[in-house]
Amino acid sequence: MKRIVCLLLFCALSSALPVYSLTFAPAEETAAAVADFERGQQLFHSGSKERALATLRTSVQRDPGHPKANQAYTLIGRIFIEQKRYPDALLYLERIPAVMRSPEADLLRGYCLVQTGDFAGGQAQLLPLLGQSFSVQDTELLLLALTDAAVNLQQPLNALFFIQKALPLAENQASLLERAHRLLQGHLSDIELEEAAFMWQGTAIGQDARLQLARRALGQQQQQKATHLLQMVLASDVTFPYWQEAEMLLQRSSMDSWFNRDSIGVLLPLSGRYASYGELVKRGLELAVREHNRTRLPVRLVYRDTAVEGVSTSQLVSSLTDDAKVMAIVGPLLGAGAEEAATRAQLEMVPLISLSQRAGLPQRGDFVFRDSLTAEQQIQSLVRYAIDTQHISFSVLRPENRLGEEMTRLFVDEVRRFGGEIVDIVSYPEEGTDFRKQIQSLLWEDYVVDIPPKPELPEFDEFGLPIEKKEEDKKEPEELEYPLAPFHALFMPDYAERISVIAPQLKFYGIKDVTLLGINGWNAPELVERAGRFLDQAVFVDGFFSASSQPEVQRFVELYRQAYEEEPTILSAQAFDAANMLLLGMDDATVRNRDDLRQRLAALRGFRGVSGTVGFDAMGEAIKQPYLLGVKRRRIVEIN
Structure with missing residues (x-):
């Protein structure tokens, strides 16, 4: 009976084990696999990460179940994480059975889940690890991943808790305090702010929570409450990065009413080269107000004219808020003064909708918003379309300039985030006109192996003797077609002028039946005029398309033509949307002050903007639905 029970127990346990754990490699293969692991581990610790990766992968290919295999999978996962190849890291980490995963493997797996968007799964994996003993670097990794998960799961107090725990471990405490600052500014209710100020009193985060409570009180015209809170902040001896802001708000709290409900400030280059x-932009704004x-x-x-010499955008913001007492500000347009204006608007607590593409503007604070098509939004829209249409492998042909480098970096990261494959990245001189070598490189023509011709069998006569063919009867060798491109789609981050030169050469040198992906710089009449017949498989994005079938776009285009007798541009469209979003808030009877208007903008959803804007995300970045465009019959058309 005992033998039967043992046999049944063995069968049950065997059925629960992964298949590969029951597959035994020859002893010499196992020994070689273990040796490969040890060599790969040494290479990793010596800093040769690429060689380590190759050696470790060889180790688990030799014998997936060797005694050190789980450690190999863990180390492979760590290398992929350092390369930000999170789907690849997960692929190897999940080969380790759950019951055999070490705390380190669980940490890396949870981190990857968070980085690939599974915030709930990552949080569930990581929370039980808080009591485990890790290195300082891994403890910080754990806490930052839990912070990311909490932020995305709308748990701001939890996120602040993890930031506070991570502060003593961080080399750059300023960046963590800045992140806490942004959370306190825009993600917590008044009650949660009160709780944060109490929980972390005597710390920089607690001081910041009091500062944000004072800002909100002042924005709601509760000067007495604001003054009391600010005096508490300034009387404390806790090291605090934002004490200058507290001093400025204390000065502000002594002033009377400081805004006009009927005014919107505008920062634009009204003179000079721009x-x-x-x-x-001015035309779009005035059309909306009219x-x-x-x-x-x-x-x-x-x-206010941002092109006036000797006057900073910071001074112009103060002029609009203090002298004109505007309710909100639109602009600036150019990146040079956009950061300065955003910083000042946050200090002045006036909602600002910037039209600049300068990175990091909404992160300046919860009074700063941005309505402009960013590089990130273009790439996200393109990659999402490509993945949804079963494109999984990509190459990049990019110019050797800042635009090409930045767009390529974003594209590669986004493709890998979705689990796609980057086959090749090839660059060309910014002013190049001959792209033959680059196209041949994309086709991997240097690696093509010549296939020997098939031997021609002799023919025999009725007596069995070989028939000798005449020279004219000999067949000419068939002309070989170009090889298939080793990718599904080709991304080219350049402008219409250069693309119109590249596209014909792609077809001529053999890149056919491949989807071409492009940025908003493609959306220009000269593209179809010069190269329309070579772009039948092209897909590109833009923030505005005047020929769109959407009713709101048609109405805007008609109004604009009537007012100015010309076609609107994306700048006019974005300005029209920015003005209408502010006007929508200012018409609301419950919006009594600038802070109410800020909250109204932050909560805006379902807006039907002509430039694809539907609202703002938690950071103040415009949520956009860029237009997907293609070329049909020598015309740029919208792709549904």
Whole structure:
């Protein structure tokens, strides 16, 4: 009976084990696999990460179940994480059975889940590890991953808890305190802020929570409460990065009413070399206000010229908030002064919708928003379309300039985030016109092996003797077709002028039946005029398309043509949207002050903007639905 029970128990346990754990490699293969692991481990610790990766992968290919295999999978996962190849890291980490995973493997797996968007799964994996003993670097990795998960799961107090625990371990405490600052500014309710100020009193985070409570009180015209909180902050001896902001708010709290509900400030280049761009934005703003004022309480635009020498955008923001007492600000347009304006607007607690693409602007604070098509939004839209249409392998042909480098970096990261494959990245001189070598490199023509011709069998006569063919009867060798491209789609981050030169050469040198992916720089008439017949499989994005079938776009285009007798541009469209979002908030009777308007903008969803804007995310970045465009019959058309 005991033998039967043991046999049944053995069968049950065997059925629960992974298949590969029951597959035994020859002893010499196992020994070689273990030796490969040890060599790979040494290479990793010596800093040769690529050689270590190759050696470790050879180790688990030789024998997936050798005694050191789980350690090999863990180390492979760590190398892929350092390379930000999170789906690849997961692929190896999940080969370790759950019951055999070490705390280190669980940590790396949970970190990858968070980085690939499975925030709940990553959090569930990581929380039980808080009591485990890790290195300082891995403990920081654990806490930062839990912070990311908590932020994305709308658990701001939990995120602050993990940041506070990570602070003593971090080399760069300023970046962590800045992250806590952003959370306190825009992610917590008043009650949660009160709780944060109490929980972390005597710390920089607790001081920051009091500062944000004071800001909100001042924005709601509760000057007495704001003054009391700010005096507490400034009386403390706790090291605090934002004490200058506290001093400025304390000065502000002594002033009377400091805004006009009927005014929007505007920062634009109205003179100088960029005045033509400023004029396009101005037209979009004025068209929106003109339409609004026909049926609602009138609103006026107060302009400041950012091209005036010797006057900073910071000073212009103060002029609009203190002298004109505007309710909100639109602009600036150019990146040079955008950061300065955003920083000042946050200190002045005036909602600002920037039209600049300068990185990191909304991160300046919860009063700063941005309505502009960013490089990240273009790449996300393109990659999402490509993956949804079963494109899984990609190559990149990019110019050797800043645009090409930045767009390529974003594209590669996004493709890998979705589990796609980057086959090749080839660059060309910025002013190049001959792309033959680059195209041959993309086709891997240097690696093609010549296939020997098939031997021709002799023919025999009725007596069995070989028939000798005449020279004219000998067949000419068949002309070989170009090889298939080793990728599904080709990304080219350049402008229409250069793409119109590249596209014909792609076809001529053999890249056919491949989807071409492009940025908003492709959306220009000269693209189809010069190379339309070579772009039948092209897909590119833009933030505005005047020929769109969407009713709101058609109405805007008609109004714009009537007012200015020309076609609107993306600058005019984005300005039209920015003005309408502010006007929508200012018409709301419950919006009594600048802080109410800030909250109204932050909660905006379902807006139907002509430039694809539907609202703002938690950081103040515009949530956009870029237009996907293609070329059909020598015309740029919208792809549904």
